Amino acid sequence: MVQASPKSQTKYDVIVVGSGAGGGMAAYQLAVAGLKVLVLEAGRSYDPVRETPMFKLPRQAPLLGAGTKHKPFGFYDATVDGGWEVPGEPYTNAPGTDFKWWRSRMLGGRTNHWGRISLRMGEYDFRPKSRDGLGADWPMTYDDLAPYYDRTEMLIGVYGGDDNLENTPASSPGVLMPPPAPRATELLTKKHSAPLGIPVIPAHLAIMTTRQDANTLPARLHPNNPLAQRVLAQSMRQRAACLWATPCGWGCSVKANFQSTTVLLPPALLTGNVDIVPDAMVREVTMDASGKATGVHYIDKTTRTDRQVTARVVVLAASACESARIMLNSKSALFPNGVANSSGLVGKYLMDTVGAGIGGQIPALENLPPHNQDGASGMHMYTPWWLYKEQLAGKLGFARGYHIEMGGGRTMPGPGIFGGLDEFTQGAYGKRFKEEARRYYGSFIRFDGRGEMIPNEDSYCEIDPNVVDQWGIPVLRFHWKWSEHETKQAAHMVKTFADMITSMGGKVSGTVETDGAKVIANGGQIIHEVGTCRMGTDSRTSVLNQYGQSWDVKNLFVTDGSVFVSNADKNPTLSILALAWRTCDHILGEMQRGNI
Amino acid sequence: MSDEQTPPMDRREALKVLAIAAASATIADGLTPAPASAQRAALPTLPAASAPIPPKSGPRGTVTDPDLLNAKATWPRLLSAAELVTLSALCDMIIPADEKSPGASAVGVPAYINEYVSAPYDWAERALVRVRGGLVWLDVESGRRFGKPFTGLSLAQRTTICDDLCYLPKAKPEHQVGARFFDQIRDLTSSGFYTSDAGMKDLQYVGNVPLAKFNAPPPEVLKHLGLA
Numbered sequence: 001m002v003q004a005s006p007k008s009q010t011k012y013d014v015i016v017v018g019s020g021a022g023g024g025m026a027a028y029q030l031a032v033a034g035l036k037v038l039v040l041e042a043g044r045s046y047d048p049v050r051e052t053p054m055f056k057l058p059r060q061a062p063l064l065g066a067g068t069k070h071k072p073f074g075f076y077d078a079t080v081d082g083g084w085e086v087p088g089e090p091y092t093n094a095p096g097t098d099f100k101w102w103r104s105r106m107l108g109g110r111t112n113h114w115g116r117i118s119l120r121m122g123e124y125d126f127r128p129k130s131r132d133g134l135g136a137d138w139p140m141t142y143d144d145l146a147p148y149y150d151r152t153e154m155l156i157g158v159y160g161g162d163d164n165l166e167n168t169p170a171s172s173p174g175v176l177m178p179p180p181a182p183r184a185t186e187l188l189t190k191k192h193s194a195p196l197g198i199p200v201i202p203a204h205l206a207i208m209t210t211r212q213d214a215n216t217l218p219a220r221l222h223p224n225n226p227l228a229q230r231v232l233a234q235s236m237r238q239r240a241a242c243l244w245a246t247p248c249g250w251g252c253s254v255k256a257n258f259q260s261t262t263v264l265l266p267p268a269l270l271t272g273n274v275d276i277v278p279d280a281m282v283r284e285v286t287m288d289a290s291g292k293a294t295g296v297h298y299i300d301k302t303t304r305t306d307r308q309v310t311a312r313v314v315v316l317a318a319s320a321c322e323s324a325r326i327m328l329n330s331k332s333a334l335f336p337n338g339v340a341n342s343s344g345l346v347g348k349y350l351m352d353t354v355g356a357g358i359g360g361q362i363p364a365l366e367n368l369p370p371h372n373q374d375g376a377s378g379m380h381m382y383t384p385w386w387l388y389k390e391q392l393a394g395k396l397g398f399a400r401g402y403h404i405e406m407g408g409g410r411t412m413p414g415p416g417i418f419g420g421l422d423e424f425t426q427g428a429y430g431k432r433f434k435e436e437a438r439r440y441y442g443s444f445i446r447f448d449g450r451g452e453m454i455p456n457e458d459s460y461c462e463i464d465p466n467v468v469d470q471w472g473i474p475v476l477r478f479h480w481k482w483s484e485h486e487t488k489q490a491a492h493m494v495k496t497f498a499d500m501i502t503s504m505g506g507k508v509s510g511t512v513e514t515d516g517a518k519v520i521a522n523g524g525q526i527i528h529e530v531g532t533c534r535m536g537t538d539s540r541t542s543v544l545n546q547y548g549q550s551w552d553v554k555n556l557f558v559t560d561g562s563v564f565v566s567n568a569d570k571n572p573t574l575s576i577l578a579l580a581w582r583t584c585d586h587i588l589g590e591m592q593r594g595n596i
Numbered sequence: 597m598s599d600e601q602t603p604p605m606d607r608r609e610a611l612k613v614l615a616i617a618a619a620s621a622t623i624a625d626g627l628t629p630a631p632a633s634a635q636r637a638a639l640p641t642l643p644a645a646s647a648p649i650p651p652k653s654g655p656r657g658t659v660t661d662p663d664l665l666n667a668k669a670t671w672p673r674l675l676s677a678a679e680l681v682t683l684s685a686l687c688d689m690i691i692p693a694d695e696k697s698p699g700a701s702a703v704g705v706p707a708y709i710n711e712y713v714s715a716p717y718d719w720a721e722r723a724l725v726r727v728r729g730g731l732v733w734l735d736v737e738s739g740r741r742f743g744k745p746f747t748g749l750s751l752a753q754r755t756t757i758c759d760d761l762c763y764l765p766k767a768k769p770e771h772q773v774g775a776r777f778f779d780q781i782r783d784l785t786s787s788g789f790y791t792s793d794a795g796m797k798d799l800q801y802v803g804n805v806p807l808a809k810f811n812a813p814p815p816e817v818l819k820h821l822g823l824a
Contacts, residue, residue, distance in 0.1 A: 002653070045653035053664040058791045062662075062669035064708065068717060070659040073668065081660045181812035188821050241805040250664075275769070287647060369816045374803035376810070412804055413796055417784070418786040422779065427763025429690045429782060430755075434798065437786065441799045 001106070002045045002269075002276045005300070005307070011037040012275075012311040014587070015296055017326065020318030021576045022559035024151075024260030024268070026579045029584035030079035030271040030315075032228035033294040035591075038309060039265075040280040040298055042318070043081055043105030048112065048261050052251035054080065057412075064415040077111040078251035078259075080106035085522070089469035092477045100524035101321055106260035107278055110527065111573070113249050115173070115207075116205040116257050118158045118376050119403065119570035120149050120366040122167030124388075127484070128454075128566045132399045135454045138565045139537045142169065148578035150175050151221055154184035154552075154579065156258040159209045160200030168384040177209045179380060180242075183373050185281025185445055187391060187411040188364060193383070198404075198496070203382035206258035207248060208573070215590035227271060235267035247377045283473045284315055285330040285339045285556065286382040292340070293556045296326075299471040313555045313596060317580070320350070320562035321461055324532035325476050328463045340550035345543050346533055347462050349455035350478070351567040353528040354402060356490040357448035359509045360501035361424065365409070367496070373410045373442075383407065387567055398488035402451025402569045410442035411521065417441075418507070440475070444509075447500060449493030452569045453486050455531055459523065465514035480523040480571070492515030528572050530564035547586035550577065556595040559583050599654060673707075674724060680706050682731050685747045685783075690785045696796040705788035723780065730777025737774060745756050780800040 006012070013035040016026045029038050053076045058065040061075040066076075072083045081087075091101050104110040105577035123142040128135045150172045159177040166169035179202035182190070190200035214236035222228035239262070240254035241337030248257045255262035266276045279301040286294045286308065295310035316323040324347040330339035338346055372469045418437055420426065425436045459483035467475045491514055499513040520531045536542020539551035548563050550556040559580035561572050632782070641657050655663040675683065688699035700706075712725040734757070738746040749757075758778070760771045767775035789795040820823040 007744040047653055051654065051664065053667075055666070055806075056667075059793075060749050061664075061667045063712060063715060064791050068715075071662075075662070076664055081658075083660070087660060124612060178809045184813040184817050184821060184823075187813070187818075187823050189824060230638035242810075244804050244810040245804050274778075361613075364821055367822055369814065370802050371814055371817055372803045372807070372810075373813075374810075387795070410801060410803070413801055414801060415787040416783065416792065417790050419710065419783045421786070422763060422782070427766070428764045429758060430692055432787070433694075434694055434784075437790065438799060441801075457676060542625070 002278060003181050006275055006277060006309050009546055010310065012036050014038070014313045014315060015040065015309060015318060016315045017296065017299045017312040018042075018105050018109060018317035018319065018560065019265060020104070020111050020260050020317065020560070021573050022580045023110065023315070024033075024111065024264035024562070025577050025580035026317055026557075027274055027579055027586055028264040028268040030559075030587065032222065032225060033584075033588050034227065035273060037268070038311065039275045039276040040282050040296065040309075041107050041109075041276060041316060042281040042301075043107065043109075043278065044321075045276070046080055046107040046112065046261060047106075047250040047488050048078065048255070048259055049253050051320045052102075052132050052253040054246050055364075056246075056250075056276075065152040066415040073249060075096045075193070075500040076250045076321070078249060079104050079110070080112075082110070084108065089475075090467065090469060091465055091475050092464045092492070094390035094477060094479045096260070097480040098521050101476070101478065101529070102524060102527045103159070103319070103322070104166060105391070107276065108259050109264065111258065111260040114252050114573055115398060115571065116207055116248050116573040117382075117405070117571040118153070118156075118204045118206045118258075119384075120169050120171070121145070121568045121570050122169050124167040125197045125566065125568035125570065128568075129438045134399055135566050136536065136541075137165055137536070138214065139535050139542070140330065144546075145575075145578055145582065146172075148582050149574070150580060152574060152578045153341060154212075154217055154522060156206050156223055156263050157208035157212055157256075158204055158258075158415065159202075160204030160207050163201045163384075165199070165201070165384055165386075166388050168351050170189065174294040176204070179203070180209055180244075180376050182381050183369065183370075183409060185362075185365065185373070186406060188362070188504060189406055189445070189500065195498055196499060196503055197386065198500065199385050199386055200381050203379045205376060205378045206573075207376045207378065208241050208256045209238065209376075211241050212239060221585055231270035234270055235244055235263070236264070239263070242376055244376065245374050246492050249377070251559055261341065268572070281444075281471050281473065282326055283315075283329055283471070285311075287330070287332050287334060289337065289552070291553060293553050299473070301471065301565050304471070312486060313591075315557045315559055315587075316562075317558070319560055320529045320564075321476055321533045323558055323560055323562045324461055325463070325473075327533065335552070338534075340543060340552045342552050342554055343540055343543055345541070346456075347533055348460045348521075349531045350459045350480075350529060350530040351453045351455050351564070353526040353567060353569070353571075354373040354451035354453050354482075354486045354489050354493075355526040356493045356516070356519040357446060358409070358494045358497040358502075358512065359444060359446040360498075360506040361440070361509065362443050362445055362501070362506040363454055364505055364524065365445070366439050368410065368442055370410070374412070379406055386393045387500070396492065396494065397490075398485045400452035400454060400489070400569070402449040402489060402493060404493075405448045405450060407448075408442075408445030413441075445501070445504075445506070447497035448498070450526065450528075450569055450571065451486070451492070451493065453567050454483060454568065455534075456481060456483055461532060478523070482517070487516035487520055489516065490520035494519050528561070528567065530561035530567050530572050532564045533558050533562040535596055536565065544552075549586065549590070554590070557583055557587060563595055600754070631643050635699055659738050669711050669715070671711075671716050673709045674712045678711065678730065679731055682735065682746055683709060683727075685754070686734065686778075687729075687785045689754055690782050691775055697794045702784050703792035703794050705791060708788035709784045721800070726777055726780060729775065730781070733774055733777065735751045
């Protein structure tokens with residue numbers, strides 16, 4: 001259960017640090033296998049069932065629900081004590097760097113608010129260096145992870161189409177839920193993008209368009225495991241399908257989308273094998289003389305005191321940068337540069353996603369007959385990267401691709417809804433303003449590119465020796481640099497989106513910047529930090545093996561985004577979940593073999 | 597004209613789904629901590645000093661963890677009653693009542709603008725100066741032209757002033773300040789108005805209702821878009 005401190009009478013098999021995608025999956029998989037698991041969460045307990053502001057309106061919130069520095073994604077966003085700035089928990093930037101580090105200090109972490117976009121990495125994505133000589137290859141292939149993608153999608157519930165495009169793999173038959181019908185804006189985009197050679201296909205999001213089959217899925221996912229089948233069936237029966245209203249980013253009280261707090265932690269807790277201690281900020285992994293991890297130190301935030309807990313296995317899933325921070329702060333005689341850091345690569349090869357976007361106004365969408373476009377709140381259609389052949393032929397001037405996310409149309413009116421309308425109406429006010437508002441409402445759309453960043457030597461985090469946070473823990477200092485591959489890609493994004501808007505007969509908002517450095521989002525702004533403890537085949541050039549197991553410390557594992565070797569344009573959460581599941585299978589195997 | 601193809605999920609049915617999910621989950625998934633008494637009962641042998649404190653679940657009421665279900669902008673409002681009277685007159689020039697919906701002040705837009713400029717953020721401090729200064733500027737301009745403050749002017753007189761302010765790119769140099777002020781008030785007024793019930797209805801926004809199924813756009817929409 002969720003409680004203030006570990007049960008003193010229980011000996012734990014595993015400590016899991018963090019309760020988001022990687023931590024929630026680890027807690028679930030290890031608990032249903034019968035292990036006693038202690039989950040330490042740096043933020044407060046959080047219950048989406050009771051706390052999600054379903055069907056609330058902007059006018060019921062301060063400032064009409066607009067984002068502030070305290071709630072960057074809006075008042076109702078399901079982020080507690082989080083954002084790029086967390087009071088009392090600073091970080092620093094090296095001169096010339098403006099990295100933004102997002103944290104979500106709450107049970108379930110950022111899975112409570114994430115975009116639910118769930119794209120698989122494809123076969124190319126595991127072999128980037130072999131294809132173009134840049135970055136590094138993963139120590140596994142797509143085929144190694146594909147079964148875990150299937151299982152993860154069945155476990156959490158993902159809608160999507162069965163398109164099987166280049167490096168955009170289909171799921172196995174029957175795994176995905178049917179995609180929702182496309183919106184008018186998406187159909188219009190599809191029609192006018194086709195002549196440009198840009199495909200628009202059903203997106204994959206972790207939102208349930210139908211209920212899960214609680215009678216058959218648990219046995220498929222956990223054969224020969226009655227405990228797992230029982231708790232998963234019970235958990236699945238508590239989940240409803242999407243109601244087609246109210247934003248996923250606020251959380252979902254009917255559990256229709258994936259949040260660790262509605263999908264992974266409930267069945268984990270039902271096993272009776274899991275204790276969750278919130279407000280527990282882990283600062284160090286403890287070691288014995290033989291080089292094995294013995295547990296962790298954490299600061300109990302409610303009392304500001306240091307606590308120590310022990311277990312056979314330690315799993316770090318505190319987020320890419322926070323896990324690296326814990327490892328770098330875990331110094332001992334054996335590991336003077338931080339635990340499991342004999343390679344010196346902990347904190348290195350930090351990546352985010354390349355982001356740039358542009359909006360426009362589409363006359364065809366003016367005065368559209370009113371109808372409900374809310375849908376799943378996220379996109380129903382998207383564009384996967386489509387220029388593999390042109391890239392291979394050297395026509396693009398940059399390596400690696402991006403996908404296109406699309407939004408707009410007749411969404412719920414919010415603050416700023418008609419900001420800039422004077423540009424279209426030459427300053428309308430009075431009754432004419434109301435007429436123009438009726439005409440233009442729903443006619444604005446936006447495209448955002450989300451692309452691959454290639455890991456580089458200049459983008460990393462390290463401990464700042466001069467600064468601690470309010471818990472006395474040394475903080476991270478960031479270094480960041482985009483290469484031309486990323487900035488040219490960003491320029492390609494906005495040019496492409498401008499072409500798409502023009503092809504729809506629309507007018508692009510603002511100017512189309514040709515210098516990608518001017519439109520690319522800051523490092524950290526897309527909130528896809530990965531890569532600080534990368535996997536590999538060689539202990540000198542990687543921190544972990546292909547199972548997320550430390551080369552140096554056999555009973556130390558990592559299951560968050562830090563394990564990523566590259567950061568394909570596929571949003572990382574689905575891969576974090578699938579990789580975490582694979583790591584858990586390996587932990588169980590290592591335990592059975594008596595290795596840990 | 598609501599979405600005729602998709603009947604909203606029966607309201608009772610929707611509430612039932614929400615209620616069942618809430619009840620079963622809260623009891624069964626253990627995410628809600630047991631009451632303090634239950635926790636103490638479960639651990640009778642522990643000395644009082646080390647007894648677990650029930651963790652706080654639910655909002656702490658801080659700026660980074662506000663109560664989302666009982667939201668309130670708590671900061672003091674800074675505009676005076678007299679300022680609000682002038683502001684209301686201007687808001688109603690921007691969004692007046694017409695045959696389809698009421699005017700801006702009738703749905704509380706001036707109160708929203710007061711909340712906005714009074715907010716405890718840096719940008720609000722700047723907005724407060726612009727709005728306060730703009731209101732005085734408006735009265736001075738009204739007095740210069742017509743010998744009365746803005747609220748004392750006829751509709752025609754107000755209109756001649758607003759015509760000079762309403763489009764920043766075409767505003768004369770001596771009206772630039774007033775035009776910037778007008779532009780910000782227009783943005784805030786439309787935000788406040790179109791997020792009200794009356795404003796959402798005026799735009800014929802028909803979402804935010806639970807549906808059993810999400811349907812493709814109706815035929816008249818496809819026809820309108822040339823997709824039929």
